[in-house]
Amino acid sequence: MSEHKIVNIDLEESETVTLGGRSGLDHIDVSGVLKVTNPSDRCRIWNVKVHLGETGKGTGIRKKNLPGGEIDAGGNWETYYTVGVQAPLLALTEVYDTCGSVETEDPHWAYIFGVDNPIKMTIQLKNNSSGQIDNIILNKTVPPELSEITIESATSGVAEFDEGTSQIVWKDFTIYPEESSTLVVTAIGKVADVKSKVAGEIVVTYRAEEQQRSILDPDMTALTEFLTGIENAETEPNHWECTLECSNESDLMIRLDKAAVFLVPEGGGKKELKIDESPAFEMAPDQDWSAKFDIESKSPPKCSQDVIYTPMKIVTKRVLGTIEKTAQIIPVARIGYTKVFEPPAVDSFDKTPVEVTIEITNSGSAKLNAILVEDDLPDDVMPPLKKHISVWIRGKEYTGDFEFTKEPNNQDPETTHKLTFGIRDLKDSVGELAPGETVKINYAIMAWKSRPEKEYPSPILSSATTHPAGLLATVAGEDHKLEVIYKKRSISTKKAINKGADLGEYVVVLVVENRGEVTAENVVVKDWIPPGFEYVSVDPEELVPKVSPARKGSNVTWTFTRMNPGEKKRIRLSVSGEGEYERREPQVTSD
Amino acid sequence: MLKLTYFGHTTFILESKDITLLLNPGIWNGEPVVPEDVDVRIIVATNHDDDSMGNAAEIAASAKAWFLGNEETVEKVRSQGGKSWLLHTLKAEEAYETPGLKISAYPLQKKNPTSGERYENLGLYIEMGGMKVGYLGDTVVQGPFGKFEMDVLIAPIGGGEVFEVKDAVSLCLDAKPRIGIPIRWTSPDQPSNFAKYVSQFGQGVIPVVMEHDQVLEIHWAAGNEFRHTLS
Numbered sequence: 001m002s003e004h005k006i007v008n009i010d011l012e013e014s015e016t017v018t019l020g021g022r023s024g025l026d027h028i029d030v031s032g033v034l035k036v037t038n039p040s041d042r043c044r045i046w047n048v049k050v051h052l053g054e055t056g057k058g059t060g061i062r063k064k065n066l067p068g069g070e071i072d073a074g075g076n077w078e079t080y081y082t083v084g085v086q087a088p089l090l091a092l093t094e095v096y097d098t099c100g101s102v103e104t105e106d107p108h109w110a111y112i113f114g115v116d117n118p119i120k121m122t123i124q125l126k127n128n129s130s131g132q133i134d135n136i137i138l139n140k141t142v143p144p145e146l147s148e149i150t151i152e153s154a155t156s157g158v159a160e161f162d163e164g165t166s167q168i169v170w171k172d173f174t175i176y177p178e179e180s181s182t183l184v185v186t187a188i189g190k191v192a193d194v195k196s197k198v199a200g201e202i203v204v205t206y207r208a209e210e211q212q213r214s215i216l217d218p219d220m221t222a223l224t225e226f227l228t229g230i231e232n233a234e235t236e237p238n239h240w241e242c243t244l245e246c247s248n249e250s251d252l253m254i255r256l257d258k259a260a261v262f263l264v265p266e267g268g269g270k271k272e273l274k275i276d277e278s279p280a281f282e283m284a285p286d287q288d289w290s291a292k293f294d295i296e297s298k299s300p301p302k303c304s305q306d307v308i309y310t311p312m313k314i315v316t317k318r319v320l321g322t323i324e325k326t327a328q329i330i331p332v333a334r335i336g337y338t339k340v341f342e343p344p345a346v347d348s349f350d351k352t353p354v355e356v357t358i359e360i361t362n363s364g365s366a367k368l369n370a371i372l373v374e375d376d377l378p379d380d381v382m383p384p385l386k387k388h389i390s391v392w393i394r395g396k397e398y399t400g401d402f403e404f405t406k407e408p409n410n411q412d413p414e415t416t417h418k419l420t421f422g423i424r425d426l427k428d429s430v431g432e433l434a435p436g437e438t439v440k441i442n443y444a445i446m447a448w449k450s451r452p453e454k455e456y457p458s459p460i461l462s463s464a465t466t467h468p469a470g471l472l473a474t475v476a477g478e479d480h481k482l483e484v485i486y487k488k489r490s491i492s493t494k495k496a497i498n499k500g501a502d503l504g505e506y507v508v509v510l511v512v513e514n515r516g517e518v519t520a521e522n523v524v525v526k527d528w529i530p531p532g533f534e535y536v537s538v539d540p541e542e543l544v545p546k547v548s549p550a551r552k553g554s555n556v557t558w559t560f561t562r563m564n565p566g567e568k569k570r571i572r573l574s575v576s577g578e579g580e581y582e583r584r585e586p587q588v589t590s591d
Numbered sequence: 592m593l594k595l596t597y598f599g600h601t602t603f604i605l606e607s608k609d610i611t612l613l614l615n616p617g618i619w620n621g622e623p624v625v626p627e628d629v630d631v632r633i634i635v636a637t638n639h640d641d642d643s644m645g646n647a648a649e650i651a652a653s654a655k656a657w658f659l660g661n662e663e664t665v666e667k668v669r670s671q672g673g674k675s676w677l678l679h680t681l682k683a684e685e686a687y688e689t690p691g692l693k694i695s696a697y698p699l700q701k702k703n704p705t706s707g708e709r710y711e712n713l714g715l716y717i718e719m720g721g722m723k724v725g726y727l728g729d730t731v732v733q734g735p736f737g738k739f740e741m742d743v744l745i746a747p748i749g750g751g752e753v754f755e756v757k758d759a760v761s762l763c764l765d766a767k768p769r770i771g772i773p774i775r776w777t778s779p780d781q782p783s784n785f786a787k788y789v790s791q792f793g794q795g796v797i798p799v800v801m802e803h804d805q806v807l808e809i810h811w812a813a814g815n816e817f818r819h820t821l822s
Contacts, residue, residue, distance in 0.1 A: 446760075562762075
C-alpha cells in the first residue's frame with residue numbers, strides 16, 4: 001500500500017516569537033499553510049473539497065468546506081490561515097547575570113564600571129508541547145565588552161563560541177515533551193564608559209513534527225478517474241444476475257465509501273434498493289470492486305447506481321518556530337563624589353567647627369539602591385553624633401533611617417575615627433537613585449587645636465550597589481585633608497616688683513598678653529615667690545593662684561583656659577615676708 | 592526668676608522682680624532699637640559705639656535710669672546730655688551692686704573691622720533674679736569668661752568686629768553655661784550654625800536662638816532644677 005500514491009494534505013504552521021530583553025513575551029504570530037498535493041503522475045483530481053467542519057475556528061477560515069477545484073497531476077492547491085496563540089511551543093529564557101559570583105534570588109542587571117564583571121549567562125529552552133522538538137539551533141550574539149567566554153555546561157547538544165562571528169551556537173539536540181535543556185556560559189565583562197550596553201540578542205529556530213498550533217482536522221473529497229457500471233446477465237429465463245462493478249482507473253489510492261444500486265420497476269413505481277453498502281474499500285490503482293444481486297424480470301432490468309468514492313488522503317503537519325529575543329539592556333553603575341570641608345582650613349591651635357559635606361552622584365546609567373560611605377577622620381577632630389548628621393537625597397532632606405557607625409564610638413578628639421554611612425533599600429523608601437541624582441551627607445566636626453606641623457588626612461571610600469547587590473561601584477579619594485593655617489603664637493609676659501604699703505610687703509605685677517594670631521589655650525603662668533615670703537592676696541580677686549611649695553620658696557600658678565589674640569591679663573600679686581626679694585622671670589606655657 | 596527680652600542685634604532687657612536692666616540700646620542704620628520711653632532702672636552699654644550705647648542718654652533721661660559703662664562711654668553719654676547724677680563708670684573687675692543686681696565688668700575688646708584696631712568693650716557678669724548671666728556685648732576676646740560659672744551666656748557671632756561663630760561656640764565649650772544665646776549675627780546661617788555646633792559639641796549646653804521680641808524666662812524649679820521657657 002505504501003508505494004501507492006495518496007493525496008497529501010499538509011499543515012505547515014510557523015510561529016514567530018519576539019521576546020523582550022528580560023525574556024518576557026513581546027509578540028507571537030502563528031501563520032499556516034494548508035496545502036493539498038496531488039501526487040499522481042497522470043491523473044487529475046477534481047471537485048476537490050477540503051472539509052474542516054468546526055476545526056477551522058480561530059484560524060480566520062470561515063467556511064467549513066473549502067472548494068479546491070481541480071488539481072492536475074503533480075499539482076497542488078493551498079490556502080493560508082493564522083492562529084491565535086498565547087505562547088510558543090518552545091519557551092526561551094535567558095538570565096544574563098552581571099555578577100554570577102554572587103548568588104541572589106534575582107539576577108544582577110548592571111555592569112560595574114571599570115572592573116571585571118563575572119558574567120553568567122543561563123539560557124534555557126523548555127518544550128511546552130506534547131511532542132518532541134528538534135532541529136534546534138540557537139545563536140547568541142556575544143557583546144563586544146565580554147571576554148574569556150567559556151561554555152560551562154550544556155545539558156544536551158553541542159555549544160561552541162565562534163570568535164569570528166562573536167556568536168555562541170548551540171545545536172544538535174532534541175527536547176522531549178515537558179523537558180528542558182540549559183546552556184550556561186560565563187565571561188568577563190568590562191566597560192570603560194557608562195553608556196548602557198546590550199547583552200546580545202538570541203535567535204532560535206526549531207521544528208516540531210506532527211504538531212500543530214491550530215486545531216484544524218482536514219478531510220477531503222474529490223473525484224478522479226474511476227470506472228463504475230452494472231452488468232446484467234440472464235442466467236435462466238427471466239432470471240438476471242446483476243453485478244455492480246467499480247474499477248480504480250487512476251494511479252491514486254481510492255476509497256470506495258458507498259455503493260448503492262436501485263432497480264427501476266418495469267411498470268414504474270418506487271425504486272427498489274438492491275445494493276446498499278458502505279465498504280470503505282481502499283482501492284489500489286487498477287483494483288476492482290464488485291457486488292452482485294439477482295432479479296426476476298421478463299426484460300433486462302433497469303438499474304440506477306449511486307457510487308461515492310474519493311481519492312484517499314493523508315494529513316501531515318509540523319510547526320516551524322523562530323524565536324528572536326531582543327538583547328537585554330545592561331546599564332552601567334558608577335558613582336562620583338565630592339568631599340568638601342567648610343572652612344577648608346582651620347587656624348592652628350584653635351577650636352573650629354568644620355562642615356563636612358560629602359556628595360555622591362550617580363554618574364552611571366543604572367539606578368542605585370544603596371549608597372555606602374567610609375569616611376576617615378584624622379585625630380585632633382571631634383567627630384559627630386548620628387543625630388547631628390543630615391542626609392539629602394535629590395536635594396531633599398531624607399528623614400528615613402540610615403546606618404551610621406563610628407569606630408571608636410566616642411567623641412574623643414585625640415584619636416582618629418572611621419565613620420561609615422549606609423543608606424540602603426532606596427527602592428523601598430524614596431526610590432532608587434537615578435542617573436544624575438545625588439545623595440548628600442552633611443555633618444560637622446570640631447577641629448580641636450590642630451597643630452601646624454601635622455597632616456590631617458581624611459580619605460574617603462564611597463560605594464554603591466544596585467538591587468540585588470553584587471559587586472560594588474566604588475570611588476576612593478585619598479587626597480582629602482583638613483588644612484591648617486599656621487597662626488603664630490606669641491605670649492608675652494612682663495613682671496614688675498613694686499613695694500607694698502608696709503615694710504616687707506611687695507606687689508608683684510604680672511602682665512600676660514596673647515600677642516599672637518591665634519587663641520592660646522590652657523595658658524599656664526607660673527611665678528616664683530622667694531623663701532621668706534608668702535602669698536597674701538591677688539587682684540583681681542577671681543584670679544586666685546594655685547600656691548605650691550618649691551625646692552626653695554613657693555610657686556604661684558594661674559591657668560587660663562583660652563586667651564584670644566590681643567587678650568591681656570594683668571595680675572597684681574601681694575606678698576609679704578622678710579629678706580631679699582629675689583627676682584626670677586615668670587614662666588608661661590600654653591597648648 | 593529672670594526674664595530676658597531680646598530686641599535684636601545686641602539689645603536685651605533683663606527683668607527680675609526687683610529690677611529692670613537694659614543692655615546695649617543701640618542705634619542701627621539710624622534707628623534706635625528700643626524707644627526712648629522704655630521703662631528701665633539701669634542701662635549698660637558695653638562700649639561707646641552707637642550700635643552699643645545708642646539712645647541711652649535719652650532713655651536714661653526719660654526713665655531716670657542709671658547709665659553704666661566704661662569711662663569713654665560714660666563721657667559720651669554725658670556729652671549727649673546725660674545727667675551726671677545718673678552716670679556711673681564701671682571699673683574693670685569691680686562690682687557694681689544695687690538691690691537685686693550685681694554687675695561685674697571685665698575689659699574685653701572690640702575690633703574695628705577696617706583698621707583692625709582694638710578698643711575696649713566690657714564683658715558683663717550679671718547676677719540678678721537668682722541667675723548668673725554672662726553678657727559679652729561686642730567682643731572679639733573672651734577674657735576670663737571661659738572660667739566663669741554662668742546660667743546664661745550671651746555672645747556675639749557675627750564676625751568682623753566681634754566673635755565669629757566658632758569663637759562663641761568655643762566659649763560655650765569652655766564655660767559650659769546652661770544656655771548659650773547668640774547675638775549680633777549678620778547672616779541667618781550664623782545662629783543656626785551656632786545652635787548646631789553648640790548642640791553637637793557643647794556637652795549639655797542648650798543653644799537658644801532668640802528672635803526679635805522673643806522672651807526667655809528662666810527660673811529654678813523647686814529651688815534647684817533649672818528650667819527655661821521661650822515665648
